[in-house]
Amino acid sequence: MSERPPADKLQLGNIQPDYTRLAEEKFGKMISEVEDYAIFLLDTNGTIQSWNKGAEKIKGYTADEIIGKNFRQFYTSEDIKNELPEKLLKAAEEYGKAANEGWRQRKDGSTFWASVVITALHDEKGSIIGFSKVTRDLTERKKYEDHLLNSAFELESKNHELENLNAELSAFAYVVSHDLKEPIRKIRIFAGRQLEPDKSPEELRLYTQKILSSAEHMQALMESVLLYSRISNEDTEQETIALTDILDAVINDLEITINETHAKIVAPNLPFIKGFRFQLHQLFLNLLSNAIKFAKPGIPPAITITTTLLFNSHLPAELPAKNRPHYRITFADNGIGFEQDQADKIFDVFKRLKPKTDSTGTGIGLSIVKKVAINHFGYVTAEAQPNQGAQFHVFLPAMD
Amino acid sequence: MIRNFFLADDDQDDKELFEEALRNIDNHIEFHTAPNGKELINQLFTANVEPEIIFLDINMPELDGWESLKKIQQDDRLRTIPVVMYSTSAMVLDGNKAIKAGAVCYLEKPPSFIKLKDFLEKIIVSSKDGLIDTLKTIEASKTHNLLVA
Numbered sequence: 147m148s149e150r151p152p153a154d155k156l157q158l159g160n161i162q163p164d165y166t167r168l169a170e171e172k173f174g175k176m177i178s179e180v181e182d183y184a185i186f187l188l189d190t191n192g193t194i195q196s197w198n199k200g201a202e203k204i205k206g207y208t209a210d211e212i213i214g215k216n217f218r219q220f221y222t223s224e225d226i227k228n229e230l231p232e233k234l235l236k237a238a239e240e241y242g243k244a245a246n247e248g249w250r251q252r253k254d255g256s257t258f259w260a261s262v263v264i265t266a267l268h269d270e271k272g273s274i275i276g277f278s279k280v281t282r283d284l285t286e287r288k289k290y291e292d293h294l295l296n297s298a299f300e301l302e303s304k305n306h307e308l309e310n311l312n313a314e315l316s317a318f319a320y321v322v323s324h325d326l327k328e329p330i331r332k333i334r335i336f337a338g339r340q341l342e343p344d345k346s347p348e349e350l351r352l353y354t355q356k357i358l359s360s361a362e363h364m365q366a367l368m369e370s371v372l373l374y375s376r377i378s379n380e381d382t383e384q385e386t387i388a389l390t391d392i393l394d395a396v397i398n399d400l401e402i403t404i405n406e407t408h409a410k411i412v413a414p415n416l417p418f419i420k421g422f423r424f425q426l427h428q429l430f431l432n433l434l435s436n437a438i439k440f441a442k443p444g445i446p447p448a449i450t451i452t453t454t455l456l457f458n459s460h461l462p463a464e465l466p467a468k469n470r471p472h473y474r475i476t477f478a479d480n481g482i483g484f485e486q487d488q489a490d491k492i493f494d495v496f497k498r499l500k501p502k503t504d505s506t507g508t509g510i511g512l513s514i515v516k517k518v519a520i521n522h523f524g525y526v527t528a529e530a531q532p533n534q535g536a537q538f539h540v541f542l543p544a545m546d
Numbered sequence: 547m548i549r550n551f552f553l554a555d556d557d558q559d560d561k562e563l564f565e566e567a568l569r570n571i572d573n574h575i576e577f578h579t580a581p582n583g584k585e586l587i588n589q590l591f592t593a594n595v596e597p598e599i600i601f602l603d604i605n606m607p608e609l610d611g612w613e614s615l616k617k618i619q620q621d622d623r624l625r626t627i628p629v630v631m632y633s634t635s636a637m638v639l640d641g642n643k644a645i646k647a648g649a650v651c652y653l654e655k656p657p658s659f660i661k662l663k664d665f666l667e668k669i670i671v672s673s674k675d676g677l678i679d680t681l682k683t684i685e686a687s688k689t690h691n692l693l694v695a
Contacts, residue, residue, distance in 0.1 A: 324605065324635035331634060331657050332559060338658040356559060485608070 184281040187267075190274055192217045192235055204260075204283045206253030217279065220250045222257065238264040238277055247284070259288035303466065310520065317495045321371065325508075329364035333357050363508075370510035373428070374495070377517045382422050386545070389416035389426070389475070393451070396430040400438070409438050413451035417473050419542050421522050429518040432511035433538055437479035442533070448480045455544060462541060464525045470543050472524065477538040483530040492528055515540070548670055548677070550576040552597035554586040554614060555632070556606045560655065564601070567663040571670060583609030587617050590624055597627060598674060602649070604633040604640065612647065619648045628677055641693035651681050654691035665690055 177185050177198050184201035186194055193216055197209035205212075205220060218231045225231070225248065237244035243265040250260040261282045269275050336353040339345070345353075393413055397404065404411070411434065419426075434449060441447040454474045461468050484492065493516040495509075512528075515538070519526040522542050530536035549572075553564050561579050568575045578595050580586040583606055589595045600618070604611035611631060618624045631644035631652045644652040656662045665684065672680035681694045 320635070320639070323639055324633070327636075328557075328634045331655060334657045335563065335659055338660065342659070488608075 182282070184279075186279055188217055188235075188264075188277040188279055190276055192231060192277075195276065201281070204252075204258065204281060205250075211253075220260075222249055222251055234262070234264050235277065238266045239274055242266055250281075258283050259285040306466065314495075314517075318371070321367075321495060326364065326367055326371075329360040329367070332360040333364075336360070367508050370508040374510055374514055374517065377425055377428060377514055377521065379422065379521050382424070384420050384422060386418055387421050387423055387426060388418050389430075392423070392426045392430050395427060396434055399431060400435060403435065403438055407438055407441065408446035409441075410446065410448045411451070412449070415453050416451065416475070417453055418545060419473065419522075420545055421542070422518075425518040425521060429515050429540065432515050433477045433540075436511055437477060437481060437536070440479075440481040440483075440536070442480070442482055445480065450476075450478045452476050452478070456541075462525050462527060465541060466523050467543060472541045473544050475540045475542065477540070478535060479537075480535045483532050483534050483536045485532060486530060489528040489530065493526065548598045548672060548674060549574070550578075550596065550598040551601070552578045552580075552586065552590075552595065552599070553601045553603075553632075554580045554583055554606065554611070555601070555603035556581045557603065560603070563659060563662060564666075567659065567666050570663060571667050575670065582606045583611065583614030583617075586614055590618070591621075599669065599677075600627055600629045601632040601653075602629055604631060604635060612643075615644075615647050615649060637691045637693050645693065645695045649695070650678060651685075651692055651694045656690060661690065 178196075180198055181200045181203055183198075184204045185198050186201050187196040189195055194213050197207070197213055201212075202208055216231075218226060221231050230246075230248075234244045234246055243263060245264075246262045248260060248262075249257045250262075251257055261284045263280045265278045265280075266274050267276045267278060336356040340350055340353045390413070393411075393416060397411060400409075403409070437449045438447045452475070454476070455471055456474050457471050458468060460474075461472055465472065493512050495513040516526050519540055519542070524540065524542040526541070527539045528536060529539070551564075551568060553561060555561050555564075565577055565579075568577055576597075578589065578597060580589055583602075585608075586600075586602075587609065590597075602611040602614055606614075609617075611633065615629055615631070618627070618629060625648075628650040629648070631640065631647075631649045632655060633640060633652075634655050637652055637654045641652040653665065656665060668680055668684055669677070678694065681692065684690055685692045685694045
């Protein structure tokens with residue numbers, strides 16, 4: 147009983163308790179104990195005036211280390227250069243609050259994805275006395291979103307790839323039903339004619355020659371189908387390639403033809419690109435041998451390969467990543483050219499613009515060029531006038 | 547009797563075989579050729595060529611068989627000339643497409659000279675008005691890979 151406080155003291159304590167002050171105290175405690183949010187006060191200049199557990203956990207500074215410093219130091223140097231902290235304060239001043247998401251820096255220099263709300267604090271007269279700043283660490287969510295975005299992109303490009311494969315397969319079916327059938331039909335016809343009665347030895351010889359050249363054509367077709375099917379990104383790794391090396395190797399392959407036709411090939415400043423060596427070799431080989439093959443009679447082929455770095459608006463819409471810079475590598479020749487309205491068809495499998503004159507031409511060369519370009523996330527277009535030469539533009543992504 | 551033929555085909559062998567077959571049947575048949583659709587259309591519009599039947603190869607440079615057929619169908623005078631789509635590709639693949647585009651029939655290029663001659667012989671003796679009936683008879687005999695409208 148003696149431990150009971152004297153009645154007069156009790157009386158004193160019974161004076162109206164200051165509920166507002168108690169609540170403020172509790173509220174302050176609550177904020178300082180919150181761990182999932184960084185909650186702190188800034189003065190009108192952005193100087194940090196308070197610090198809670200969440201802020202320490204998220205940003206890595208203790209209260210002693212950071213109070214009195216400017217909140218600008220949480221931002222990346224890029225954001226500081228762009229005056230993002232100042233802009234946010236200004237927006238909060240103007241509109242009452244400012245929200246923002248972005249990368250912020252911890253004490254140890256590492257970054258996290260922050261969701262920030264800055265709220266302006268006013269006195270009774272309505273003038274600004276400072277700001278509250280609430281920050282959440284949403285790095286995990288950001289990572290998940292980026293992952294989703296990447297997956298969507300991957301899915302889209304896989305889809306694109308499948309569509310291409312599908313179109314290729316239909317083209318292949320048509321090839322089998324038409325182009326490969328043709329030499330077989332010829333062999334049957336001319337073998338049949340050899341069995342007709344009363345044929346002269348000259349006629350029989352002629353039929354034999356026709357059979358042989360059909361068989362030759364058949365073989366060339368089958369080899370090009372095989373080559374076409376080998377133009378694939380599977381089982382090969384991309385490497386950094388100097389296109390001058392590719393050109394040198396192709397010129398070496400074409401040495402005999404180049405000497406016979408007195409062809410001139412000029413290629414200043416070919417770039418380095420990321421790609422597949424075998425495929426790029428085929429691209430150069432087919433474009434160059436085409437330019438030599440379709441030279442004007444009696445005029446030695448002259449081929450110029452020029453490279454230009456191009457951005458967005460100057461790139462064809464068919465490119466999968468138009469926002470990246472691309473090289474345009476132009477193969478210009480002085481040959482017989484073709485009508486501009488044939489420029490798209492020229493890349494179709496087994497399409498030949500010129501009449502069939504030799505049995506080794508299969509019409510697959512330019513479809514290989516197109517396939518290689520597409521496999522490199524690029525594209526190819528053609529420009530020409532009859533008798534004014536042709537220009538083939540190969541677009542390939544520039545290296546980062 | 548059908549006595550004026552036009553063949554548009556870029557394949558030299560096929561052109562020679564076609565001509566030889568016609569000459570073997572009747573040396574007086576008129577025969578015109580073009581190595582592509584563009585030249586066919588040119589000849590039909592500008593030269594004094596009035597074929598009673600046109601054979602159209604499908605895969606040709608410049609203007610292919612399909613585009614040529616479209617151009618023929620767009621012209622009131624030319625539309626009346628029967629067109630045979632004449633190609634290596636399988637009848638099941640391009641036959642219906644040919645009929646839809648306005649050809650009287652689709653004929654897969656025959657695998658022998660004798661068969662080609664046989665087909666042309668039957669066409670030649672047919673009257674112009676009876677052409678469809680003649681074609682239908684050939685189709686029913688199953689001696690050729692033929693699809694008639």
